[in-house]
Amino acid sequence: MGGAFAKAWASSGHELVLYNRSRDKAEQLAKELEEAQVVPSLSEALSEVAVVLFAVKPKDVVHLSRECSGLKWQGPSPTIFSVLAGVSLRALQELFPWGGSFFRSMPSLSIAYKRGVIAVTTSDPPPESMKKLLSLLGECFWVEEGLMNSMTALVGSAPAYFCTLIEAFMQGGIELGVPAEQALNLALCAAEGAIAIIRKQGVHPAVVHAQIASPGGTTIAGQRFLEEYKIRAAISAALRGAKERAEEMGYSSNSLKG
Numbered sequence: 001m002g003g004a005f006a007k008a009w010a011s012s013g014h015e016l017v018l019y020n021r022s023r024d025k026a027e028q029l030a031k032e033l034e035e036a037q038v039v040p041s042l043s044e045a046l047s048e049v050a051v052v053l054f055a056v057k058p059k060d061v062v063h064l065s066r067e068c069s070g071l072k073w074q075g076p077s078p079t080i081f082s083v084l085a086g087v088s089l090r091a092l093q094e095l096f097p098w099g100g101s102f103f104r105s106m107p108s109l110s111i112a113y114k115r116g117v118i119a120v121t122t123s124d125p126p127p128e129s130m131k132k133l134l135s136l137l138g139e140c141f142w143v144e145e146g147l148m149n150s151m152t153a154l155v156g157s158a159p160a161y162f163c164t165l166i167e168a169f170m171q172g173g174i175e176l177g178v179p180a181e182q183a184l185n186l187a188l189c190a191a192e193g194a195i196a197i198i199r200k201q202g203v204h205p206a207v208v209h210a211q212i213a214s215p216g217g218t219t220i221a222g223q224r225f226l227e228e229y230k231i232r233a234a235i236s237a238a239l240r241g242a243k244e245r246a247e248e249m250g251y252s253s254n255s256l257k258g
């Protein structure tokens with residue numbers, strides 16, 4: 001996920017400093033970017049930057065905070081920007097007390113292509129510079145922190161669920177005798193078409209559905225099976241599962257003390 005941010009920001013002319021404990025990964029990424037330098041240590045990475053993006057797994061955050069604990073800043077404290085599922089703003093403030101301001105976010109992987117979504121929460125009003133930086137990633141939603149674990153499901157995980165749906169459409173097309181590549185393209189076109197109509201008309205998806213599903217027609221004949229196999233319940237359960245997992249994985253301020 002760190003690489004997705006780097007790709008979006010590097011191609012917008014921002015200077016990036018990359019650090020990964022597996023240095024070869026940072027070097028591989030730097031090769032793909034226009035403006036990025038790889039540094040060998042965390043202290044070097046943190047010494048000159050205005051914004052620090054943390055993109056480790058939530059389980060690694062305490063270890064990361066310990067690595068930062070001895071560092072000293074000469075200039076202004078950097079802004080801390082986290083993409084860690086489940087890790088609260090309060091926990092970030094306790095883990096990285098040297099930070100200037102704190103942003104907790106939940107991005108989709110598609111930010112790498114500037115077609116992403118990012119949900120962000122912060123305790124202070126965000127400066128214009130941060131809004132500008134985030135606008136380079138795609139669509140930015142500022143939300144209350146209480147919704148952030150739901151954002152993990154709807155922003156971070158949802159693209160994977162859509163990939164499952166697309167794959168199912170592709171497989172269904174193949175079963176109907178359509179060549180695989182064409183079946184994939186048709187599935188993508190159907191998804192893009194549905195999105196375009198909903199966005200253009202600005203209506204509830206059910207209104208668009210009714211425009212397509214004429215009485216006694218083919219679409220309604222197929223829809224019966226989607227309902228019979230409980231597609232809505234499956235999607236709602238998947239989103240709930242992702243949210244609950246974010247709650248389990250994350251650190252609240254209390255769990256840090258315990």
Ligand SMILES: NC(=O)c1ccc[n+]([C@@H]2O[C@H](COP(=O)([O-])OP(=O)(O)OC[C@H]3O[C@@H](n4cnc5c(N)ncnc54)[C@H](OP(=O)(O)O)[C@@H]3O)[C@@H](O)[C@H]2O)c1
Nearest residue numbers: 001020021022055056057058060064083084085107109156
């Ligand atoms: N993947 C997604 O679509 C997605 C979506 C939304 C949010 N997120 C969030 O993004 C974060 C990262 O997820 P990911 O899927 O990108 O994980 P990932 O592929 O495992 O990337 C994490 C990277 O951090 C490195 N790392 C770990 N501890 C470090 C340390 N102390 N110092 C320097 N580097 C360190 C790891 O190095 P090693 O390779 O050596 O382990 C690894 O390369 C998670 O917190 C997740 O909640 C991910």
